[in-house]
Amino acid sequence: MPQSLNTAIMVIGGAEDKIHGREILQNFFFRAGGSDARIAIIPSASREPLVIGDRYYTIFSDMGAQEIKVLNILDRAQCDAPEMQEYVSECSAVFLTGGDQLRLCGLLSDTPVMDIVRSRAQSGEITLAGTSAGAAVMGHHMIAGGGSGESPNHSLVDMTLGLGIIPEVLVDQHFHNRNRMARLMSAIVAHPDRLGIGIDEDTCALFEGDGILQVLGKGAVTILDPSEMNYTNQAEINKTDPICMGNLRLHVLSAGCRFDLRRRTILLRESRRKPFWDRP
Numbered sequence: 001m002p003q004s005l006n007t008a009i010m011v012i013g014g015a016e017d018k019i020h021g022r023e024i025l026q027n028f029f030f031r032a033g034g035s036d037a038r039i040a041i042i043p044s045a046s047r048e049p050l051v052i053g054d055r056y057y058t059i060f061s062d063m064g065a066q067e068i069k070v071l072n073i074l075d076r077a078q079c080d081a082p083e084m085q086e087y088v089s090e091c092s093a094v095f096l097t098g099g100d101q102l103r104l105c106g107l108l109s110d111t112p113v114m115d116i117v118r119s120r121a122q123s124g125e126i127t128l129a130g131t132s133a134g135a136a137v138m139g140h141h142m143i144a145g146g147g148s149g150e151s152p153n154h155s156l157v158d159m160t161l162g163l164g165i166i167p168e169v170l171v172d173q174h175f176h177n178r179n180r181m182a183r184l185m186s187a188i189v190a191h192p193d194r195l196g197i198g199i200d201e202d203t204c205a206l207f208e209g210d211g212i213l214q215v216l217g218k219g220a221v222t223i224l225d226p227s228e229m230n231y232t233n234q235a236e237i238n239k240t241d242p243i244c245m246g247n248l249r250l251h252v253l254s255a256g257c258r259f260d261l262r263r264r265t266i267l268l269r270e271s272r273r274k275p276f277w278d279r280p
Contacts, residue, residue, distance in 0.1 A: 010130070013131075013173045013202070036066050039068045050072060075107070098132030148180055186243060200221070203215065215258075221253045224248060
C-alpha cells in the first residue's frame with residue numbers, strides 16, 4: 001500500500017514489528033516526513049532509556065531520516081531547557097517508547113516540553129506515536145495498572161491521569177495478548193463519557209485529525225462505547241464484586257477498518273454494506 005504523508009497520532013499496542021516488514025514503524029517514518037524527517041525519540045518510560053532509545057534511533061536511521069535525537073529525560077527540570085523545547089518545537093515527529101506509563105507521566109506531565117508536543121500533535125503539525133506505555137498515556141484518564149482473567153470489578157484496574165493528547169479516549173495496550181478486556185470494561189464503566197480502546201500487540205489505532213480512527217498491523221483494535229449504556233451497579237457494589245453493565249457496545253476492528261469517532265460507528269466499504277445472508 002502507498003504510504004500516507006499526512007501527520008497523525010499513532011497509538012500502538014506494543015511489541016510492534018521492528019525487524020521484518022516494520023509496517024507500523026514505516027508508516028510513522030513516512031508520516032514524519034520520510035527522508036526529510038526530524039524525529040525526537042523520548043524513551044523516558046523505560047528503565048533502560050539509552051538502550052531502547054538507541055534501538056529506535058538505529059531503526060529510523062536505517063530508514064533514512066534526516067535527523068534523529070534521543071531526548072533522554074531523567075528529571076522534570078530537563079523539560080525547562082531551551083534547547084529541549086526548541087527541538088520539539090521544530091521536529092516533524094515524536095516517538096514515545098514503552099516502559100512504565102506512571103514514570104512517563106511523572107516526568108512529562110505539566111512540563112513545557114509536553115505542552116509543546118501535545119499542542120503540535122493536536123493541531124496536526126507533527127506526527128506523534130506512542131507504543132505500549134507511550135500508548136497508555138494518550139487519554140485524559142489513564143490505566144496505570146491492574147489485573148486480568150477475572151470478571152470486571154473495581155479492584156481490577158488502577159486509574160490516574162494521563163497526558164491528555166486524545167482526551168476523549170481511554171487506552172489499554174497488549175490487549176488480547178494479556179487478556180485485558182475485563183480491565184478495560186472496569187475502567188470504562190467508571191468513565192462513561194470516554195471511549196475505551198484496547199489495542200493488540202503489533203497493532204496501531206491511527207488518528208488523522210478528521211474524526212476517523214484507522215487500524216494498522218496484525219492484530220485488532222477493540223472499542224468499548226458506553227454512550228448508550230443504560231444500567232450499571234458499579235456505584236452499589238464492593239470493590240471485588242462483579243460489575244453489571246447493560247447495553248455496553250462492542251466493536252472489534254482489524255487492519256484496514258475505519259471507525260467514525262463522532263458517530264461511534266464503523267465505516268464500511270460499499271461492498272460490505274450488503275447483509276451477509278444476501279451475498280452470493
